[in-house]
Amino acid sequence: MTVRISSFLWHTLARGPLWGKPASIPREAKRWVTSRRTSFAVLLLLLFVPLLILPAHAVSKEIGHEFLPPYHWSYFALARFEALGFCILPSERRFTRDEVIQYVSEIKEGIAASKATLHGRDKFNLDRLEQEFFDSESQANPKARFDPPVLYASDGSLHFEFDIDLGAAARDTTQWDFFGVSNPTLRLHITDSWTYELRYRIVMGPERDGRERGAYPSTRERSWRGLTSLYERSYLAYYRGWGNLFLGRDYVDWGPAGDRNVILAKEAGSQDLLGGRIRFKNFRLDAIHVILSSTDERYLSGHRLQMMVGKLVLGLSETVIHRDRLLDPAYLLPFASFYANQYAERGDDNVLWAIDAKYRVTNGLVVDGSLLIDDFQYERGDSAADSYAFNVGVRGALARPLPADLDVRYRHVTMYTYTHRDSLNYHVGGSGNPNVGEPILGVTEGPDADLLTASVDVFPLPRLTTSLLFASLRRGEGNGFRAFEPGDDPSPRFPSGVVERTTSLKLRVVWAFDGNSHASAEIARALIENENHVPGADVWRTSLRFIVRWNFK
Secondary structure, eight states, X not given: OHHHHHHHHHXXXXXXXXXXXXXXXXXXXXXXXXXXXXXXXXHHHHHXXXXXXXXXXXXXXXXXXXXXXXXXXXXXXXXXXXXHTSOXXXXXXXXBHHHHHHHHHHHHHHHHHHTOOOOHHHHHHHHHHIIIIISHHHHHOGGGXXXXXXXXXXXXXXXXXXXXXXXXXXXXXXXXXXXXXXXXXXXXXXXXXXXXXXXXXXXXXXXXXXXXXXXXXXXXBOOXXXXXXEEEEEEEEEEETTEEEEEEEEOOOBSSSSSOOSSBOGGGOOEEEEEEEEEETTEEEEEEEEEEETTTTEEEEEXXXXXXXXXXXXXXXXXEEEESOSSOTTTSSTTSOHHHHHHHXXXXXXXXXXXXXXXXXXXXXXXXXEEEEESOXXXXXXXXXXXXXXXXXXXXXXOSSSOEEEEEEEEEEOTTTTOOSSGGGSSBSTTSOGGGTOOBSSOTTOSSEEEEEEEEEXXXXXXXXXXXXXXXXXXXXXXXXXXXXXXXOSSOOSSOSSOEEEEEEEEEEEEEOGGGOEEEEEXXXXXXXXXXGOXXXXXXXXXXXXXXXXXXX
């Protein structure tokens, strides 16, 4: 049996797609598989089953090993403590609950070692981090957490959580629009290793501006009289002390920037993926295989190696968008070089590299940067264009006399970055067509654009945040995704053509309640010059927004 399964696995990987046309397999193995989906299931078993028999390096006592979504409130609290000098965090914002417990422990040790006394917002942040993750009672009983579920029930090694919130939003751009929002979430924990999480985002809004009956506000939502439902997260995760495996739909966010990372960013939305993470001392290895579009047979494979040395965090990422099969043997295992394999064995898959670094210069000041290279070429002449993107940023944190955060960041994407000779290999989600709303997987503004942002967050009271955000966005005429063709200028002006420039200023106030509920108000004013690249078409726009979110407990 072992020989037959191995033969079947080899022929499946080497000759045929796992999700696509059925593989060409030897006759003696055909009885082990009746469809392409069976072959995929067998491979999953081969990946998961060995972990069931391997010993864990750490025994988990807390309930739940879920991944925290990249917009979770804890990321902002942890990032502030990192800037203040109490911990060092990985540059990848999809932490597990177990990892955050470790980071909170490091923060407490750092505070004790420095003999610091926390006040105001920092004391509030530490209190809610402890209540949510660190306290023994909250680890054993989710109802004791800062953000508890509405319903919690357990039966032996089986634990069930259900949570729901309700929100209301009012927005005024050209007219007032009112929205109702809810995010029902279900979690199921089995023994001390397995977690399943499901989350929907339900929105009721006006039946206009793309929300008419039958319209698609996004590629994953369809409006029914203004009501939409987004199938946002649904995954199964397996935990061991040294790593995780996960299968399903969730976010990916690789890089040190708080938003718009250059290679894979949370703004692209959740992805359908199979992946894993290994933690070894100061190293961390992530690997994913993503189904971008099963209809168009578009897949993404990626791996990221991260090293933490003192105050320095270094990351190296590589992704490839390819066709025909989800688990291509050239990109199957995370230790291989995708670019070398693509160059030697594949036709024209789209390989991207990214390197990033984060360094805490001193307590209160962190600098970071990322560089993405799109299809690196050893010899670049007049017949090829440079394709790259980068972002650099500075974060500051002040504890006294008034707690405050400062963030200044610049992002730059050249004209042909994220594109490819074959449009199906664009670095874009879904079918690969950004013109129909498919998300760019990296910097959301796309190619031939740059963005400068500066923000100040002030915390006059522990629960009160006052924010001021300045942004300057430039888009060239090459922003509409066009691949480099022979005869094109390999060094075009940046940004190219008639540049559309948007300069904006936003003021926002947020009050935090217990249980992760909050209320906010904001006003923004923007000047758009040369709108739609029409010279002299300048326009001012003003928007107001009010949000109330109540998390039941």
